Amino acid sequence: MRATRFFISTLxxxxxxxxIVSHKLMMRAGMxxxxxxxxxxxxxxxxRVxxxxxxxxxxxxxRAGAIExxxxxxxPAExxxxxxxxxxxxxxxxxxxxxxxRDYIIQPTSEEAITDVVRSDIRSYRQLPVNFYHIQTKFRDERRPRFGLxxxxxxxxxxxYSxxxxxxxxxxxxxxxxxAYTRIFQRFGLQFRAVAADNGAIGGSGSHEFHVIAETGEDALVYCPISDYAANMEAAEAVALSATRPGASAALTKTATPGKAKCEDVAAFLNIPLQSTVKSIVLAVDxxxxxxxGKQIWLLLLxxxxxLNEVKANKIPGLANYRFATEAEIVEWFGTLPGYLxxxxxxxxxxxxxxRTVANMADFVCGANEADFHFTGANWGRDLPEPLVLDIRNVVDGDPSPDGKGVLAIQRGIEVGHVFQLGTRYSQDMKATFLDENGKPQLLQMGCYGIGVTRILGxxxxxxxxDKGIIWPTAIAPFEVVICPMGMDRSEAVKAETEKLYAAMLEAGIDVILDDRGERxxxxxxxxxLIGVPHRVVIGDRGLKEGKLEYVGRRDTEATNVPVAEMLAFVQSKLVAA
Amino acid sequence: MRATRFFISTLxxxxxxxxIVSHKLMMRAGMxxxxxxxxxxxxxxxxRVxxxxxxxxxxxxxRAGAIExxxxxxxPAExxxxxxxxxxxxxxxxxxxxxxxRDYIIQPTSEEAITDVVRSDIRSYRQLPVNFYHIQTKFRDERRPRFGLxxxxxxxxxxxYSxxxxxxxxxxxxxxxxxAYTRIFQRFGLQFRAVAADNGAIGGSGSHEFHVIAETGEDALVYCPISDYAANMEAAEAVALSATRPGASAALTKTATPGKAKCEDVAAFLNIPLQSTVKSIVLAVDxxxxxxxGKQIWLLLLxxxxxLNEVKANKIPGLANYRFATEAEIVEWFGTLPGYLxxxxxxxxxxxxxxRTVANMADFVCGANEADFHFTGANWGRDLPEPLVLDIRNVVDGDPSPDGKGVLAIQRGIEVGHVFQLGTRYSQDMKATFLDENGKPQLLQMGCYGIGVTRILGxxxxxxxxDKGIIWPTAIAPFEVVICPMGMDRSEAVKAETEKLYAAMLEAGIDVILDDRGERxxxxxxxxxLIGVPHRVVIGDRGLKEGKLEYVGRRDTEATNVPVAEMLAFVQSKLVAA
Known part of the structure; x- marks a missing residue:
């Protein structure tokens, strides 16, 4: 492609x-x-990307056998x-x-449409398994659209949909x-991580998210550097930080903690580790x-x-539709204001x-349900009944991995793919069945698998x-290589070498753009x-006099001089390495 | 592609x-x-198509320099x-x-969107000309959707959009x-014709339609077999069928034509050629x-x-918003009912x-504005004033070509493409300007060019x-070649030869499907x-014993036996010829 035959509009x-940076750079690069x-x-x-x-x-x-x-x-709304x-x-x-x-929707996803296809076109077990996919425009009427793509x-x-x-x-x-997703993200040339995700009503390990790793990502990813364990924050299992509960060694004592409503302040005031305190979260279910x-008040202890991990809380039987309790409710049930519960x-x-961690604590500190007072030396079984014990917290960096191998680390990610075992969620409602060997109708077991194509760019x-702009991985760059001639209009030598190299690269199947705009x-x-083309070749009179061209990789801090005759092979080696 | 890895669902x-046949066949073929x-x-x-x-x-x-x-x-509605x-x-x-x-539309076309892009991104004459295109989903809420695609x-x-x-x-x-359109339709392998189209307010020869020729087409295409002249029926110019008007030879005579309200009946009754009669069309403009x-009544004579060509009538100054007159209006203005006007x-x-043809008639027959009576021997200038003369009729097969070369023929077509000189229609409303060499803003001159991608299939x-099904041209067939092995599961020889030929065809870049479903x-x-794959190779034990495979072109009435070793080259020659 010649730049003068293309449309380049940078800002x-x-x-x-x-x-955010991706939005800014895509706008500035004219993408x-x-x-x-x-x-x-x-x-x-x-x-092009x-x-x-x-x-x-x-x-x-x-390659994975899915059919487009x-x-x-x-x-149709029906x-x-x-x-x-x-x-x-x-x-x-x-x-x-x-x-x-008549009512219609602009599709945000197509479970219904595909289930409508298969319930009439799939009749027999002999036609299974089958997996259909499409790449299509979708619409989701976000309340506050932002961040570009x-x-x-x-x-x-x-x-x-399988x-x-x-x-x-x-x-x-x-x-x-x-x-297939793993291969796709590898081929993109992006650092990514697949993490187990919460899959709501289905249960089991039937859902994974694929995240592109980025410090600016809105999701926290939990993983174990020395094992396969990886989950998003909602799904990551938090184990008890001590395997057993030590015996009680202190007496339960009501202690004045004037004005110390936060665990951090209480710990500092009492000169004890924060890890000896217990935090109270009060939830209400209407x-x-x-x-x-019929209103129920729950006290969750961390x-x-x-x-608190709100998704985990939501899964506690009886807490499915919880809300945080109001101050009035707290006063009614605890007799005091938050801070001393x-x-x-x-x-x-x-x-x-x-x-789980709280359940194995001994001699802990908690609110006394009286303003400006906490209990110290509290112990399960002795001072209060054994509680219901559940995993209700977010994991933190350094927690033991739930698979028993090493400790967990946390990094930020951007969700760009999701695979999901739906089971019979849609086939049941839409009566999508097939006939088995015995001629008996059975519900189809369905899976769905999404990749946000345009989101990948962001x-x-x-x-x-x-600070100069985008750095595309070669596989998804708008062009693999740009040839920048200096003074193509003035120098016959530059012009000749430029056209020669451009033709040779096209011949070699390289996706190259020749910047023939005559810019400085x-x-x-x-x-x-700014546009982020990963490989640049500069052709100028000064270099040509020494038989050299200049190569600059987008991440390079310095140019590499390459003999004219070797440049094609040099670039090819860079492309293979990418 | 192996058929068992693909989805085939015929009815x-x-x-x-x-x-219509295309709708029926696309449904039956599972397209x-x-x-x-x-x-x-x-x-x-x-x-795939x-x-x-x-x-x-x-x-x-x-290739034509348009940028995707x-x-x-x-x-946005704005x-x-x-x-x-x-x-x-x-x-x-x-x-x-x-x-x-907020209001939005689901795009039926994108003149507004592209003009919004260029009015901010095109600033200088140096960026012109430019042509952007896209291939996109569109929606038009037809009153009565039908005929499949x-x-x-x-x-x-x-x-x-240029x-x-x-x-x-x-x-x-x-x-x-x-x-570019001409090349595109040639490459599709379809018989087509580009015809001049009426382009409304713009005028000139600034619009052409591309039609796929088909007897079932809803448009009539007018063309001259020995010249370049071609136009759709709305735009085709009808010349006067006699170059000059003969002198009057008969007297104006009011003649009884009892019950003969149609030209055909009058001609038969009077024993004269239909070509001697004049038809009256009454239009009203409110x-x-x-x-x-302020109501005006117009009488158009054919x-x-x-x-009558209604598009031509619509262009007569003063008739832009005409309607057909009511019976009451006809009685009021003519004093009698239709049939004798x-x-x-x-x-x-x-x-x-x-x-134009009526204007050069002499001694013609027309209604006498009295029930059951016509005038015979009517002559312009003598019996009534010279009229306003215009081209207001549809051409008919055999009319002289307006370019003076030969006579016109008519065939049916399906409109699948349209190119249009829009001029400043949109740039004016949307203030899309560029700066010329003198730094003066000028309106952009715009053209638009559409191809109905999915309509091409129909x-x-x-x-x-x-009567067996579709016959795809090779260039747009879902597969170029199908290999049909007979008894692949029973015969090792068939299986081996099938796999060998399939691999060789894939290697040769042929878009081949191997029917490994095991059907009879x-x-x-x-x-x-039914699906319409244009080339079929049949592999069976009987042929193999004689070292032969069978080739059947989709339009062939008989199979051709081809030596095993020559089949690949044979098919390649057929593909090149296609």
Missing amino acids: KEAPADAE IKRLGSGIYNYMPMGL IRKVENIVREEMN MLMPVVQ LWQETGRWDKMGPELMRVKDRHG MRGREFTMKDA FDRDVDGLKKSYQIMFD DEEKGEA RGDHE GPINTKKPVHIVAD AAIEQNFD PGAMFADWE | KEAPADAE IKRLGSGIYNYMPMGL IRKVENIVREEMN MLMPVVQ LWQETGRWDKMGPELMRVKDRHG MRGREFTMKDA FDRDVDGLKKSYQIMFD DEEKGEA RGDHE GPINTKKPVHIVAD AAIEQNFD PGAMFADWE
Whole structure:
């Protein structure tokens, strides 16, 4: 490609609404252009990256035996009513009426559409397993679209849907997709991590997220550096920090802690480790039928330095729809304001849950349910009944890995893929069955597998940039190589060598752009560093006199001089290494 | 591709709502599957054809210097309000509100979106000309969706938009696109014709349609077999059928024609050629301000065997918003009911327009504005004033070509492409300007160029089918070649030769599918004839014993025996010829 035949439009400054680096750099590099809130034109430079991402995804999906099709963007509401999602999904689901007043949605995902296809086209166990995928435009009416392609409203996703005859089959199909995803992210050239995710009602280990590692990521990923263990923060298991509970050695003592409402302050005031204190979290569950009379108050106990994991709390039987208790409720049930709460001597009965670590503490400090007082020397069994013990906290860096191997570390990630064992969630509602060997109808076991194609661009940049601009991995760069001639219009030698090398690279199948715009070197280099092309060859008279061309890798701090005749092979070796 | 790794789902019967052959065959061949009214899933077999169409379009767009980008499906209403199309477009424009109550549309086309891009990104004449295209999902809320992909609601289009500094530049960009379209349709392997189209307000020869020739086409195409002249029926110029008007030879005579209200009946009754009669068409134009008092009645005169061209009528100054007159209006202005109307002795004054051919008639027969009577021997100038003479009729087969070369023929076509010189229609409303050499802002001259990607599939089938199914041109067939082994599971020889030929074809870059499903030969052949793969190789024990394989082209009536070792080259020669 010659730059004069392409469209390059870089900006010195990012628009004011661009908050994060990937959004800023994509706008400045002319990769995307805003059309409306959370809605972007993919400009020629950006579309090239999208196509490379799509092609890698497509090749690996095909290799894994998935079959490409294309489902519509606009889908009839009836299907979404069948599964209840028409009602359950809130305003994120974009709804539209046609000229006859019939309801449609603009697809945010296609479980219903694909299940509608298979319930009529899959009749026999002989047609199973099968996995359909498509790469399609989706829409999600985010309340507050932002961060460019990271949280836009219109976006491109690859979603695949597998159908199997039984759970064993589903698990096999799932593993095939998991492996395909691993290959895909490896081919992108991105640092990534697959982590076990919470999969709600389905249970088991039936869901993984694929994250691109980036310090700016909004998700915390938990992993063990010396084992396979990896989970997102919601799903990561926190073990008890001591395996057994020591015996009691102190007496229960009501101790004045005036104005010390936080564990940190209490520990400092009493001159004890924070790890000896217990934090009280008060939750309420309303009873829709019985009203006030049915309301239940729960007290969740965590070690002073730990945080509640709200997803884990939500899974405690009876706590599915909890909320945090109000101050009035706390006063009514505990007899005092927050800051001095504890499990001993509550005013009214509460349900008590102790985190695994708290359950193995002895001689701990907790609120006395009286303003400005804590208990010290509290002990389970002796001073209060044995609690219900559950894992309810977020893991922290250095926790033992739940697989018993080493300790956990935490890093930030951006979710770009998700694989999920759905089971019969959709096939049941939509009556999607097949006939087994005995001619008996059975529900299809379904899995779904998504990759946020356009989101990959944002995530790749969040992981790979510097103060000059984007640093694309070669596999998804808009161009692999840029040739920058200096003074092509003045020097016949530069012109001749430029055209020769450009032709040779095209011949060798290299995705190269020749910057024939006639820009000054400074402006030209700044553009390509901003755009993030990973390999640059500079051709100038001074070098040519010595028979040399200049190679600069996007991460290089210095140029490498390469003999003219060797440059093609030199670049090829860089591309292979990438 | 192995058939067992692909998804093949053929039907014996088409669904009842499939009216035309392409719709029926695409449904039966499992290429598309209905999700809702006018909304289809593109199944794997159909998607392969779509991708081949897209790739040819993309390659030729790139070759012509157009630059690919991607504009959103959901677009803000504001842009459509700027150009007035938000109000002008009726219910075909699908409108949707987001969660904040803001208006959006689901794009039926992208003139507004691209003009929004260029008005900020194109600043200087140095950036011109430029041509952007995208291949994207579109939606048009048809009142009565039908005919499968031919008149669906959701569809895929390629649209390109050129921007130039002046009309000369626009004409050059237009010609480049016209030539690219010609190459595209040639590469599809379809019989097609480019015809001049009416382009409304712009005027000139600034619009052409590309039609796939098919007897079932809904458009009539007019062309001259010995010259370049070609236009659609709306735009085709009809010349006077006699160059000059003969002198009057008969007297004007009021003649009884009892019950003969049609030209055909009058001619038969009077024993004269139909070509001697004149037909009266009465149109009315309302005056919104003056009401009844301002209403104008027009009488358009055509030779008895000719038909009114409504688009031409619409262009007559003063007739832009005409309607057909009511019976009451006809009685009021002519004093009689339809069937006996004419230009002589109307009851109230009417505007008279004579078609070019009528203007050169002498001694003609027309209604006498009295029930059961016609005038014979009517002559312009003598019996009534010279009329306003205009081209207002449809051409008919055998008319002289307006370029003076030979006579016109008419054939049916399906519109699949349209190129259009828009001029400043959008750049004016949206203030899309560039700075010229003098730093003065000038309006961009715009062209637009569409191809109905998914519609191509329907049109190709309407042109190429037989009673067994579809006959794809090789370039857009879902697979170029199918290998059908007979008894692959029983015969080691068949299996070995099949795998060998399959591997050799893949190696040679042939897009081949191996039917390894183990179907009976009859069912297998019927499937591939229905699906329309153009080249079939059959491998069986009987042939192998004689060292032969069977080749059958989709249009062949007999198989050709080809020596085993020569089959690859034989198929390659067929592919090259295709």
